[in-house]
Amino acid sequence: MFISSAYAQAPAAGGDMMSTLTGMLPLLLMFVVLYFVMIRPQMKRQKEHKAMIEALAKGDEVATAGGLIGRISRLGDTYVGVELATGVEVQLQRNAIVQVLPKGTVK
Secondary structure, eight states: OOSOOOOOOOOOOTTHHHHHHHHHHHHHHHHHHHIIIIIHHHHHHHHHHHHHHHTOOTTOEEEETTSOEEEEEEEOSSEEEEEEETTEEEEEEGGGEEEEEOTTOOO
């Protein structure tokens, strides 16, 4: 009485393929914009950070992710010894180093 009958729709014509492609165009366009605005710059930063980590040498002055500043005193494959002050040395993962500072920054 209150519910109307449901009928199946007629099969789609051949012109609907173009309509489907036009409907997906905004989604594809958003993905392309996201790639160039977010994904590609992030990959570039990761590549630069990896190159910086691999180029570390004994005596380099560095800043860590925790805010510590010191001079590299020991190098290992995955860990680095950083001298914070005379006689004070901490061991950090290489990935914790975020910046190589100019010589003379650490006194």
